[in-house]
Amino acid sequence: MSTPTIYVGLGVVLLMLFLLVLVLLLTRERADSRRAPEAAAALLSKGAFPIHCRHFPQVRQALSAADQQYLEQRASASIRRKARRERRKVAQQFVAGIKEDFLRLDRVGRTVASLSPGVSRKLEFERLRLMLRFWMLYGLVRMQLAMGVSVVTELARLTELVGGLAAQTERAMAALEEASARRLQSGIRA
Amino acid sequence: MPLSLSTYLFWGAGTALELLLCALALRNGLFRRLWFFTLYVLLVAIYEVSWFGAIHALGYKSKGAFYFFWLAQAILLSARAAAIAELCQHILRPYRGVWALAKSILLGIALILLGYATIATLGRTSWITAFILTAGRGLELAAAVILLTLLFISAYYRIRLEPVVRLVALGLCFFSTVQMLNNSFLVGWLVQYFRLMRFFPLWDGIRTLSFNVAVVIWCLAVWRPLSAMAPEATLLPQQIYDELAPQVNYRLRMLNQRLLEMLKV
Numbered sequence: 001m002s003t004p005t006i007y008v009g010l011g012v013v014l015l016m017l018f019l020l021v022l023v024l025l026l027t028r029e030r031a032d033s034r035r036a037p038e039a040a041a042a043l044l045s046k047g048a049f050p051i052h053c054r055h056f057p058q059v060r061q062a063l064s065a066a067d068q069q070y071l072e073q074r075a076s077a078s079i080r081r082k083a084r085r086e087r088r089k090v091a092q093q094f095v096a097g098i099k100e101d102f103l104r105l106d107r108v109g110r111t112v113a114s115l116s117p118g119v120s121r122k123l124e125f126e127r128l129r130l131m132l133r134f135w136m137l138y139g140l141v142r143m144q145l146a147m148g149v150s151v152v153t154e155l156a157r158l159t160e161l162v163g164g165l166a167a168q169t170e171r172a173m174a175a176l177e178e179a180s181a182r183r184l185q186s187g188i189r190a
Numbered sequence: 191m192p193l194s195l196s197t198y199l200f201w202g203a204g205t206a207l208e209l210l211l212c213a214l215a216l217r218n219g220l221f222r223r224l225w226f227f228t229l230y231v232l233l234v235a236i237y238e239v240s241w242f243g244a245i246h247a248l249g250y251k252s253k254g255a256f257y258f259f260w261l262a263q264a265i266l267l268s269a270r271a272a273a274i275a276e277l278c279q280h281i282l283r284p285y286r287g288v289w290a291l292a293k294s295i296l297l298g299i300a301l302i303l304l305g306y307a308t309i310a311t312l313g314r315t316s317w318i319t320a321f322i323l324t325a326g327r328g329l330e331l332a333a334a335v336i337l338l339t340l341l342f343i344s345a346y347y348r349i350r351l352e353p354v355v356r357l358v359a360l361g362l363c364f365f366s367t368v369q370m371l372n373n374s375f376l377v378g379w380l381v382q383y384f385r386l387m388r389f390f391p392l393w394d395g396i397r398t399l400s401f402n403v404a405v406v407i408w409c410l411a412v413w414r415p416l417s418a419m420a421p422e423a424t425l426l427p428q429q430i431y432d433e434l435a436p437q438v439n440y441r442l443r444m445l446n447q448r449l450l451e452m453l454k455v
Contacts, residue, residue: 117426
């Protein structure tokens with residue numbers, strides 16, 4: 001391929017990226033007018049996460065092997081089919097919820113980074129890489145779920161991870177609020 | 191060579207737009223926010239008027255007009271580079287940590303692309319116009335990539351862009367991207383098969399049209415008086431990041447590991 005062709009190709013890619021950024025900027029601005037890190041910090045202080053992980057016990061019950069066995073023994077074929085469809089739907093919705101929790105926590109990471117006086121290049125690039133990887137894996141897991149593979153045990157591990165991170169973040173934010181209040185008090189005294 | 195009526199109309203419309211932009215920028219105090227960008231739009235308006243005078247005094251195809259045109263392009267390109275640097279600083283500087291990180295990324299990208307542009311340009315010393323167009327192509331590529339990276343970084347860290355800054359960045363990015371394609375198409379393909387000057391009006395037409403689109407975007411940016419500057423973000427103590435960031439990454443890493451395990455089941 002000649003150099004000019006590469007350049008024209010690059011130009012087309014840039015043009016497409018430009019359009020993508022344009023759409024992103026315009027739609028995100030409308031959908032979320034509180035894009036400022038300050039607004040995200042307000043989100044943290046409300047403790048609005050995680051939402052979906054908290055419902056895992058109910059979801060686990062709905063997807064349990066015992067329930068499945070019970071249905072196999074007692075229910076008619078049509079009810080079993082309907083139940084399988086419903087279980088799959090529940091699992092898909094739950095994984096989608098996990099994604100929401102993940103995104104919320106990832107936003108916490110980015111917000112803290114944007115409001116920090118210094119950030120580590122290594123950690124920031126690692127988080128970006130992990131996020132891209134998550135999207136890829138999440139897509140594959142969704143596909144697997146669509147094909148009917150049972151993932152209840154793995155969902156439990158997933159939930160523990162996201163929930164654990166949220167608890168740590170909440171602790172850090174509580175410490176932050178305390179520190180801010182102390183600074184404010186000492187500022188008033190001074 | 192007398193210019194056609196359509197050329198006059200095209201030029202007149204473009205100049206009127208640029209003068210309108212200058213008036214709006216000065217009236218609404220854009221120079222207080224983006225000094226270099228305001229200087230750039232002023233230089234563009236001055237150039238448009240003087241270019242018209244130059245081609246009438248010296249002739250459209252004269253050597254004098256040729257040098258005037260390319261010298262003005264070099265000055266405008268430098269002013270645009272300064273405006274882009276100012277834009278990066280204006281958007282990211284209040285966020286000290288992100289700015290320190292982004293500065294090294296943006297400088298790295300700029301050095302690589304400008305270095306490549308220099309090497310590509312030095313290989314084309316045989317024909318001055320091809321030389322300039324190759325240099326322009328490299329510089330436009332660098333500008334487009336830097337602006338897109340800047341917009342990506344601000345979107346990634348959810349940094350709020352004022353509407354005026356956002357539209358200025360989008361206008362600059364649009365113009366650089368179209369110009370890069372325009373230069374590539376001319377330098378790469380048309381130059382190889384045809385006499386370049388035959389296609390110069392086409393190149394200039396695309397350049398002017400895309401620039402006018404950018405000017406319309408910038409006019410929209412400064413149409414209304416600029417809102418008051420948002421107060422600077424209050425930064426967190428460094429300790430919060432130092433404690434939280436490794437934990438977040440650890441959890442994300444584990445989460446990906448679990449997802450991978452789920453796939454292996």
